[in-house]
Every structure is written in structure tokens, then in C-alpha cells.
Amino acid sequence: MSSSIQGARSGSTANSLRAPSFRLGERIVIGLLFGAAAISVGVTIAIVISLFAPLPGFFEYVNPWDFLTGTLWAPSFADASFGVLPLVAGTLQVVFYAMLVGIPLGLGAAIYLSEYAGNGVRKIVKPILEVLEGLPTVATGLFAVFWLKPWIQESTPFLEWTSPFSIGVAGLTVGIITIPLIASVSDDAMRAVPMALREGAYALGATKMRVALKVVLPAAISGIVASFVLGASRAIGETMVVLLVAGGGSPQLKIGFTEPAGAMTAFIASRATGEIATGTIDYYSIFAVGALLFLMTLIMNMIAIRFVNKFREVYD
Amino acid sequence: MSQGIPKRASGAAMAAAAVTQNIYKGANNKALVGGIMFRLLLLSALGIAMIAILAVIAWALVEGAARVNVGLFVNNPSSFRPEEAGYRPAILGTVQLIAGVILLIVPLGVGAATYLELFADRTRWYNRLIELNIQNLAGVPSIVFGILGLAFIVRGVFDLGFVVAAGSATIAILVLPTVILASREAIRAVPSSLLDGAMALGATRLQAVRKMVLPSAAPGMLTGVILAVARAIGEAAPLLLVGAATFVTFDPNFWQDGYSALPVMIYNYAGRPQEEFHTLAAAGVLVMLVVLFFINSIAVWLRARYERTW
Numbered sequence: 001m002s003s004s005i006q007g008a009r010s011g012s013t014a015n016s017l018r019a020p021s022f023r024l025g026e027r028i029v030i031g032l033l034f035g036a037a038a039i040s041v042g043v044t045i046a047i048v049i050s051l052f053a054p055l056p057g058f059f060e061y062v063n064p065w066d067f068l069t070g071t072l073w074a075p076s077f078a079d080a081s082f083g084v085l086p087l088v089a090g091t092l093q094v095v096f097y098a099m100l101v102g103i104p105l106g107l108g109a110a111i112y113l114s115e116y117a118g119n120g121v122r123k124i125v126k127p128i129l130e131v132l133e134g135l136p137t138v139a140t141g142l143f144a145v146f147w148l149k150p151w152i153q154e155s156t157p158f159l160e161w162t163s164p165f166s167i168g169v170a171g172l173t174v175g176i177i178t179i180p181l182i183a184s185v186s187d188d189a190m191r192a193v194p195m196a197l198r199e200g201a202y203a204l205g206a207t208k209m210r211v212a213l214k215v216v217l218p219a220a221i222s223g224i225v226a227s228f229v230l231g232a233s234r235a236i237g238e239t240m241v242v243l244l245v246a247g248g249g250s251p252q253l254k255i256g257f258t259e260p261a262g263a264m265t266a267f268i269a270s271r272a273t274g275e276i277a278t279g280t281i282d283y284y285s286i287f288a289v290g291a292l293l294f295l296m297t298l299i300m301n302m303i304a305i306r307f308v309n310k311f312r313e314v315y316d
Numbered sequence: 317m318s319q320g321i322p323k324r325a326s327g328a329a330m331a332a333a334a335v336t337q338n339i340y341k342g343a344n345n346k347a348l349v350g351g352i353m354f355r356l357l358l359l360s361a362l363g364i365a366m367i368a369i370l371a372v373i374a375w376a377l378v379e380g381a382a383r384v385n386v387g388l389f390v391n392n393p394s395s396f397r398p399e400e401a402g403y404r405p406a407i408l409g410t411v412q413l414i415a416g417v418i419l420l421i422v423p424l425g426v427g428a429a430t431y432l433e434l435f436a437d438r439t440r441w442y443n444r445l446i447e448l449n450i451q452n453l454a455g456v457p458s459i460v461f462g463i464l465g466l467a468f469i470v471r472g473v474f475d476l477g478f479v480v481a482a483g484s485a486t487i488a489i490l491v492l493p494t495v496i497l498a499s500r501e502a503i504r505a506v507p508s509s510l511l512d513g514a515m516a517l518g519a520t521r522l523q524a525v526r527k528m529v530l531p532s533a534a535p536g537m538l539t540g541v542i543l544a545v546a547r548a549i550g551e552a553a554p555l556l557l558v559g560a561a562t563f564v565t566f567d568p569n570f571w572q573d574g575y576s577a578l579p580v581m582i583y584n585y586a587g588r589p590q591e592e593f594h595t596l597a598a599a600g601v602l603v604m605l606v607v608l609f610f611i612n613s614i615a616v617w618l619r620a621r622y623e624r625t626w
Contacts, residue, residue: 023520026521030522032427033428034435034436036424036425036431037427038442038446039424039428039492040446040449040450040492040496041446043489044452047456049467049468051463053467105361105364107361108358108362109362112359112362128365128366131369132368132369134543134546134547134550134608135605136552136608137553138582138586138601139372139605142375142582142598142601143372143375146379146594146598147375176364176365179361179364179368180365207351209354236457237456237458237459240583243553244583265459265553268462268463269459269553272462272466272556272557272561286463290459290460294460297457297460298452298456300455301451302452305451
């Protein structure tokens with residue numbers, strides 16, 4: 001850890017160790033390094049401005065209440081309607097199906113990695129999970145469209161498959177993508193649980209499975225919850241898979257595994273690719289949906305960061 | 317299952333027994349079988365993740381391998397002759413895009429990581445703000461960076477237009493948190509005694525950082541940059557918003573309007589109704605996967621070659 005490096009600078013003895021001369025060149029370089037770090041804050045401010053500045057223009061035409069509670073999303077109809085609920089419903093369905101896959105599989109992989117796998121196995125499995133995370137989502141999405149969806153369709157003839165698009169298949173695919181994220185954050189949390197807790201339980205005669213489920217899992221619960229929240233946040237933000245598998249969307253509010261449905265990300269991506277004139281209400285709608293998307297993921301990330309810091313505080 | 321608690325047990329033994337009862341309800345064959353089943357269940361979770369990777373690769377191979385030929389790389393796209401269409405402008409676009417990304421993320425990522433690990437005083441509010449901010453940026457959906465690029469870089473403040481440079485800047489901002497986090501880890505792996513020793517011999521802090529810490533951390537940082545590049549190559553969603561979506565049949569120029577990128581072109585082909593275009597899309601995915609495989613191999617090799625235990 002860098003605590004000793006930090007200590008040398010901020011400690012009370014630092015003053016006497018400091019170079020007696022004033023080195024302008026060094027100060028400029030350190031200033032530049034600070035600037036590189038501070039750019040990230042500038043990026044966040046720019047994101048907030050670019051998302052929220054067009055909102056007053058948008059809400060001049062659309063009542064904010066109608067935007068948040070309306071159930072018809074038809075920005076390009078002659079009689080345009082801007083109720084965002086169909087898009088939110090699409091996104092939430094993706095999150096639901098994604099977590100149905102991501103939580104059990106991600107957590108299962110994490111328990112195996114942290115409690116069962118030896119160092120050799122970990123060294124092989126972790127990079128493989130990273131490969132899954134690193135697959136371009138276009139590739140995963142196309143696989144889902146051309147192989148996974150037909151396969152699911154054939155094996156579930158009792159469902160009503162009427163559309164080439166399916167929000168359920170999109171969600172399941174996104175769920176597979178979230179496995180590595182959930183697994184690695186949960187794994188970190190469980191490995192942070194002190195060995196003494198496990199040894200205490202073993203000494204009392206507990207089996208390995210009981211130690212994993214009744215001792216390690218509860219002790220690491222805040223980190224595990226954080227991994228679920230991060231996974232859900234990743235699912236909300238996933239664009240290409242949803243766009244490819246669930247389609248650009250239908251204007252009506254639709255709920256069901258086999259329905260085509262537009263999610264917020266998919267709407268933004270499909271709308272912006274068309275020739276769209278700056279300053280139109282249609283153009284502003286991208287920013288309104290983007291702002292809502294940003295707020296949702298921001299809140300979830302803040303919750304997750306708080307949970308992660310909590311387990312660090314307890315055991316560090 | 318009764319554990320046979322002694323009648324004249326002390327309070328401590330009672331407590332221990334109670335805990336034992338709670339954690340350990342029965343050790344018999346059932347528990348053994350349960351343990352094995354549980355282990356298999358956990359293994360199947362890992363198995364499904366691996367099958368998913370193999371399935372995506374298998375799809376690209378089965379559907380696209382036959383279509384990989386020279387024309388795929390050197391031919392221009394065509395909207396009505398799929399058997400002769402290729403990825404030429406998209407590949408050139410991605411190459412230029414990635415060059416721009418590397419130029420931006422190396423100084424910014426390494427600079428930010430160096431500052432945060434070696435110079436920042438963590439008790440200051442602005443340094444903590446930067447840390448929290450980078451953590452948060454890493455979780456912002458990629459499409460939001462596309463909106464930022466559209467509003468700030470393509471139009472607005474920088475007003476570059478729909479050019480490769482705008483795409484580079486957008487993707488660079490997107491992967492910057494990854495580079496910073498990886499670089500910080502690389503710096504943290506270098507023991508502080510190196511820095512302390514150099515400073516004890518009279519080096520200034522900056523000299524010690526430049527001559528001792530950064531060279532030792534360089535392979536780790538390079539690995540982080542390479543992994544960020546791998547991510548940048550596959551990123552399609554934000555590029556849709558900053559202009560890569562246009563159907564171009566000419567070679568892109570870094571500052572000139574109109575460009576495409578490999579993942580966006582693949583998306584474009586996949587959306588067409590003809591079967592031949594789907595094959596073309598699969599072939600494009602295959603090319604992209606092969607490139608990513610090589611890039612990741614370099615990262616793995618670097619990590620193994622330069623990994624040092626202090």
C-alpha cells in the first residue's frame with residue numbers, strides 16, 4: 001500500500017525534509033499531473049451540462065409530469081407523445097432478466113473462486129472471465145440474434161413468439177455479460193473476510209459448504225450486494241445487445257418475455273443514427289432520456305460504492 | 317441430531333455448543349453429498365460463463381470463416397452486392413480512431429494515476445472528490461459518453477464535426493477510468509522503499525518518481541493501456557452518436573467529415589435483411605475477435621514477462 005508514501009508527504013516531519021530551494025519546473029510538472037487527474041472532474045461536469053442544459057427547451061414543449069408518467073413514447077409521430085414509461089419498462093425488464101441470470105451465476109462463480117478454487121485454478125479462471133467481459137457487445141448481441149434466440153424459441157414452443165425481437169432474450173444475454181462483474185466484486189468481498197472466521201467455524205466442525213454459506217456469505221454481504229447493484233447498473237447501461245435483440249422499440253408499454261421493447265439506451269442509439277436536426281424536440285428527447293438514464297445509474301453506483309467502502313472499513 | 321451436551325456444562329461450553337448447533341447441523345453422508353452437489357452447482361456457474369465465450373466464438377467461426385478473404389479487408393462497402401463488399405473504410409477508421417485514443421489516454425491516464433498515487437494528499441477534499449469522481453465515471457453507461465461527445469466535441473465547445481478525431485476523444489474519455497485504475501495498481505505494486513531510498517540519497521520527490529517508481533510500474537501501466545485499447549476497439553454504442561454511423565465508401569481522414577468504425581459497420585451489415593450481409597457481419601466479428609485475441613495475448617505476455625515480486 002502507499003500509506004508510507006503518503007505519510008512522508010503529509011506527516012509533520014515532511015517540512016524539514018523538503019528541498020530548501022523553490023523548484024519551479026517541478027511545481028509545473030506536478031501541476032500538470034494534477035491537471036490530468038482533474039480532467040475527470042471536468043468530464044463529469046461536461047456530462048451533466050450536456051445532459052441537463054437542453055432540458056428546459058424540452059420541457060417547454062413537454063410537461064415534465066407527462067414525460068415521467070406517460071405510457072406512449074412516439075417522438076416522431078405527427079401527434080408526438082413523450083411518455084417515457086415504455087422505455088423505462090423496457091430497461092427494467094432487461095435488468096430483471098439479466099439479474100435472473102447474473103446473480104446466481106455470478107455469485108456461484110464468486111463462491112467457487114474464493115472458497116474452493118486453489119491458486120492455480122484462480123490464475124486460469126479469472127482471465128477467462130475477463131475475456132467474457134471484454135467480448136465486444138456487438139459480437140455477443142449478434143450471437144444472441146442469430147443463434148441464441150432461435151434456440152430459445154425452439155425449446156419453448158409454448159411461448160407466443162410473434163416478433164423477431166425479444167426483450168427477454170436481450171435480458172438473458174445482458175445477464176451473461178454481467179457474470180464477470182458480479183463474480184469479481186463478490187469474490188473480492190469474500191476474500192476480504194478474515195481467515196480466522198472460517199477457521200473458527202471449521203474448529204466447531206462445520207463443513208466447507210456451511211462455512212461458505214453461513215459464515216463467509218453473511219460476513220461479505222455488503223460487498224455482494226454492491227456487486228448486484230453494479231451488475232444491475234451495467235444492465236441498465238447496456239446498449240448494443242438490447243438494440244440488436246430487443247429492437248428499437250414499440251411506442252406502447254409492453255411487458256412480456258417475447259415482446260419487442262425499446263430500452264432507454266436503445267432508443268438513444270437508434271434515434272441518433274438517423275438524420276436528426278439539431279434543436280428539434282425530437283433531438284432534445286435524446287438528452288431527456290439520457291439524463292434519466294444517467295441519474296438512474298449514478299444513484300446505483302453511489303449506493304454500490306458506499307456498500308463496497310463499508311466492507312473495506314470493517315475488515316481492513 | 318443430538319450432540320450429547322454434558323449435563324454439568326460450563327457456560328462457555330453451552331455457548332460453544334449453541335454455536336455449533338447453529339452452524340453445524342449434522343455431519344453424515346447427507347452433508348457430504350450436499351457438499352459435492354453444492355460444489356458441482358458452483359462449477360456449473362463457471363461452466364456456463366465459459367460456454368458463453370465459446371458459443372460466441374463458435375458463431376463467428378461457423379457463420380463467418382468462409383467469408384474471410386482479401387476482399388473483406390480491401391474492398392469498399394456496398395449496399396447491394398454483399399459478396400463483394402468489405403470493411404476497408406471501417407478498418408482504416410478504427411485504426412485511426414485507436415491511434416488517437418492511445419495519444420490521449422497514455423499521458424492523461426499515467427499523469428492522473430501518478431498524481432493520485434504519489435503526490436495527492438488524501439486529506440484534501442479536492443483529491444477525494446477526484447477519486448470518487450473516477451469511481452463514478454467508470455460506472456457511467458457508454459452511450460452517455462456518446463451524448464457527451466455529440467453535445468461537447470462534435471458540436472458545442474469543440475465543434476469538431478463528425479470526424480475521427482471526435483470519435484477518438486469520446487472513446488478516450490470513456491476508457492480513461494480503466495487506464496487510471498490499472499496504472500494506479502501498477503504504481504501501488506512498487507514498494508515505497510524505492511521512493512524512500514531515492515529521496516534519502518537526495519533526489520527530489522519528482523526525480524525519485526520519474527527515475528525509480530515509474531520505470532518499475534511501466535509494464536503494468538502498459539498492460540492497462542493495452543486492455544483499454546482492446547475495449548476501445550469493440551465499443552460501438554457511443555460511436556453511433558458521434559458520427560461513425562454514416563455509410564462511407566471512401567477512406568477516412570482524421571479531421572475530415574465522414575468515417576466509420578469496424579463494430580459500427582458490423583452492426584450496419586447485420587441490420588440488413590439479406591442473408592449474405594449477415595455472413596459478412598459474422599466475418600467482421602471474426603476479424604475483430606482475432607485482433608482482440610492478439611492484443612490480449614500481448615497483455616498477458618507482458619504481465620508474465622515483467623511481473624516482479626519485490
